[in-house]
Amino acid sequence: MSKPQIRVLVVEDDAVDRMACRRALARDADFEFVIAEAETGGEGLRLAHGQKPDCVLLDFHLPDMNGLEFLAELRNDLGEIPVPVMMLTGADNASVAVEAMKRGAQDYLVKDVNRQYLELLPAVIQRVLRERRMLLEKQHAENKLAQAEAKYRSLVEQIPAITYTAALDVSGKLLYVSPQLEALGYLPEEWIAEVGALRSHVHPDDQIRAVEEFDRVRATGKPLRCEYRLLARNGAIVWFRDEASVVRDEAGNPLFLQGILVDISESKRVEKELREHRYRLEELVAKRTNALTKANEHLRKDVIELRRAEEALFQEKERAQVTLESIGDAVITTDAAGRVEYLNPVAAQFTGWSSTEAQGQPLQQVFNIINETSREPVESPVDRCLREGHAIGLANHSILLRRDGSELAVADTASPIHDRHGKTTGVVMVFHNVTQERKLAQQLSYQATHDALTGLINRRDFEQRLERALANARADGAEHALCYLDLDRFKVINDTCGHAAGDQLLRQLSALLLDQMRSRDTLARLGGDEFGLLLEHCHPEQAMRIAEELLQAVQQFKFVWEGKVHSIGASIGVVPVTAASESLSAVLRAADAACYTAKGKGRNRVYVYQIDEAELAQRNSEMQWVARITQALEEDRFGLFCQPIAELVPHAGERVHYEILLRMLEPDGRVIAPEAFLAAAERYNLMPAIDRWVVRRVISWLAAQPPESEQRAAIYSINLSGASLADHAMLDFIREQLILNQVPGNMLGFEIAEATAIANLTQAAHFFHEIRNLGCRTTLDNFGSAMFSIASLNVLQMDYLKIDGYFVKDIAQDRIAQALVDAINQVAHEMSARTVAGWTESPASLGALQEIGVDHVQGYVICRPRPLAELGKEQELSSPQ
Incomplete structure (x- = not known):
């Protein structure tokens, strides 16, 4: 041998x-x-x-x-x-x-x-x-270890979340935390040095629940999935989802807890970066001795260190694997040629390809994306990333064609993977499902231009279209027409049958009017029972004929509610839109004036605008209301009603709450709804006088109640107009009335509509601040009707946020309305404000609101408005009926 x-x-x-x-x-x-x-x-x-x-x-x-x-x-x-x-x-x-x-x-x-x-x-x-x-x-082993460690480290550092490793003992000491922690204003070294750092930075309201979850994982070894808030260094509160698993050695013994913190407070934005690891082998080389006489001892130490390095590589791979298996985002890695190397379970679910089937396939085969609008193929972000050498985001409106032919809206980021020499060895792509977000964005875009009740375009979009028609008339001399339609007897049906009947009437009538129009014409709901109709390329005679046909259709329409048949009418004003038209506001005023003239001539008719007669009719109509309002103030012919605001979510120390409602009384005692006279009162600056009358009467009524009565323990909320908000003397008047009548400020609340707050933000913020100093409660009313800026909410510091009734009335059937109310409710709670849902008119709506967690409700399902004077006699008004 x-x-x-x-x-x-x-x-x-x-x-x-x-x-x-x-x-x-x-x-x-x-x-x-x-x-x-x-x-x-x-x-x-x-x-x-x-x-x-x-x-x-x-x-x-x-x-x-x-x-x-x-x-x-x-x-x-x-x-x-x-x-x-x-x-x-x-x-x-x-x-x-x-x-x-x-x-x-x-x-x-x-x-x-x-x-x-x-x-x-x-x-x-x-x-x-x-x-x-x-x-x-x-x-050789050291070189392989360094290459593998660099690859896995680069892969983990692409994940847009905070990765951590924690001990399984009671202290939960952090062994490692990724650099994404700096988004909270802390360095990883600070939390690693601090015992129990992660738990100590949990929001106080979430600490007990979070600690219980950590203890459960430590006791059972089962995976952790928990949501809680963390406090950033600057005091900001950030929501995170904590997903973690226990890592075990080859014998099955638990080693440590490997977790990931995913920022769930702001979709769509956190950048991914993990802390760079120090090269342990460089430290070993730095520690090598030159004493050759101890070569055998050094060799033994090197072998030990090599085994430790191999164990570290194994644990690093295990941590990366656990992280990729547990995160909620989809991850695909490719080689330098764009061929798939790995899919995590979420990516496999989204694409329909298993990791084994996809391995070695071109990325386009597995991740096939097209443009949502054009349906054309979209260039792979991986190809661009390999070509340009930096991170690439997926274009908006991209659709993933899954293996079974179904579609998924996605957003992603592709980032290059570099070896230790800086050479690109592949790409890691992280993407997530944004189907619901896009649907919600489309819904919000639709709601921004359409009326929520009827589906017609709203006033803002209608005015933009009318503005374009004016520009077209001036540019090429085209003739158009504007019709302003106001329903007759609608308020009678709405008051006697309820808001639900009024809403159903408006829906049916909108569909009827659409059927009578030409395809190129535009019908819009301008507010309440008022509609606008833009007839493009239509001369006055033809516009008059179309308006007469619409009027005839409305007159023939019969509305059936609860077995009773109701008839309505309409008054229609017609205005030509030509090159001679002055401006958008002038055309709208003319149409409004023509409609007033039609009403003044007996209603149920069409009137073509004639400047002298129409303007005179409008002025006469408004001046009649001004005279009636002034006389009612002088004769004290206003009445105060109240409607309870019921508590859905119990709160310690919460008091009974009412909203004060205003009505005008005819000399014969008939009640006039505020919709009939408030517009004229606002136009002729009578609202400050009316608001002062309400404040004075409510405080006087409270002063007359026995100190031990339930009325004195409740809160009464008064609506204020924009004119009163701008009146600097209003605050002094309220202080004076409280002092004069010896009524504590905590018995009063004041409501300001969202649209009024938008127009007078600085004044609204000042008023809310000062009125709260008096002990009064503050409410932002009709929230959602004008899409108020979230940033502006912080300025107002309100106690209550009242959700607009259009989102509430159909919430039991409308999933989009549920999502919007849920979002508004969460924002309000983050600001320590309680929510009130108006227009709650059915038990189904009440149940949906209770499931969402809205704090209070107000509407016919609880109680109809009652005279304030009767409150002491009917205590049951404050409980649901």
Whole structure:
């Protein structure tokens, strides 16, 4: 059986010593030594570079150079000695041989007189080669470890979330936390140094629940999935979803808790970045000693460190795997050619491809995306990322075609993966499902331009279309027409049958009017029971004919509610829209004036605008209301009604709450709804006087109630107009009335409509601040009707936020309305404000609001408005009926 060979180069000028070495090596029983010989240093260098022996036996004294010079010549371009060198020297030159070892020699033997060193020669050569081989294997393992660690670290650092590792003991000490923590204003080192850092930064209201979840995981080993708030350094509150799993070793023993914190407070925005790991192997290299006399000890330590590094790599891979398996986003990685390497479970669910099936496939085969509008293919973000070398976001309105043919709206980011040398080795793509967000955005866009009740376009969009028609008339002389339609007897049906009947009437009538129109015309609901009709490219005679047909259709329409048939009528004003038209506001005023004239001529008719007569009719109608309002103030012919605001979610210390409602009384006692006279009162600046009358009467009524009565324990909320908000004396008047009547401010509340607050934001903020200083409650009314800015909400600091009734009345059937009310409710609670849902008119709506968590409700399902004077006699008004 042949023995393994060892190629040895003997550089020795003494032939006897060369022969002695050859014989000593030939006697070895385990290896066959193949000997090459050189008598000079120059020849030895040539053979060492050319034959590349396994080992060199070098005599220190050579004819042309010494051993130190030989070692210097033997070094390669990197300054390394490519082959192990063992020095042979006399006893008197042992110190020189040690110097040679410091300069790169592997070992040395001293030539003694009895040539006993020859007996040690084979064993020493074998040991030197063994040490050399283990050193090379260690360097190879270190390089592989560094490459693998860089790849996994780059992959984890692309995830847009905070990754952490925590101990499984009671303290829950953080062993690692990713750099994304800096989004909260903290450095990872701060939390790692602090015992129980993660728990201590949980919002106080969530701490008990979060600690219970952590203890459950520690006790059972089951995965953690918990949502709670964290406090940032600047005091901001951020919601996170904590998803974590227990990592175990090969024997199944728990090691630590590996988790990920996903920011769920702001969709769509957190950038991904993980803390860079320090290279542990560089630390090991820095700690290496130059003392070759302890080579065996160092080798043992290196082997131990290598095993630790392998374990660290295993744990790093496990952490990355657990992270990718547990996050809620889809992750796909590719190689440098754009071929799929890995899909996490979410990506597999979204695409319909398993990780095994997708591996090696071109990305376009697995992640096939098209434009939502054009249905054309969209360039792969991975291709752009590989071409441009930086992170790429997916274009808006992108659709993923899944393997089964279904579609998914997605948003993603593709980022390059670099090796330790900066070379791009692949791409990691993180994407998520945005189908619901896009549907909601489309719904919001639709609601911004359409009336929520009828589905017709709203006043804002209608005025924009009318503005374009005016521009068209001025540009090319085209003729258009504007019709202003106001329903007759609608308020009678609405007051006697309820809002639900009024809403159903408006829906049916809108559908009826649409059927009578031309395809190019525009019908809009301008507010209440008023409609606008834009007839494009329509001369006055044709517009008059269309208006007459609409009027006839309305007159023939019969509305049936609860077995009763109701008839309605309409007054229609028609205005030509031509190049001579002055402005949008002038055209709208003219149409309004024409409609007033139609009403003044007996209603149920069409009237074409004539400037003198129409304006006179409008002024006369408004002035009649002004006279009636002024007389009612003088004769004290206003009445106060109240409607309870019922509590859905119990709150400690919450008091009974009523809204004060205003009615005008005819001399014969008939009640006039506010819709009939408030517009004229606002136009002619009578609202401050009316508001003062309400404030004075409510406070006087409260002062007259017995101190121990339930009426004195309740809160009464008064609506204020925009004109009163701008009246700087109103605050002084309220203070004066409270002091004069000795009524505490905490018995009163004041409501300001959202539209009024938008128009007078600074004044509204000042009023809310000052009125709260008096102890009064504040409410922002009709929220949602004007899409009030969230940033502006913080300025107002209200106690209650009343959700607009249009979102509430159909909430039991409308999922979009449920989502909007839920969103408004959450925003209000984040601002420590309680919510009130108006127009709650059915038990189904009441149940939907209770499920969402709205705090209070108000509407016919609770109680209809009653005179304030009757409140003491009917205590049951404050409880649901």
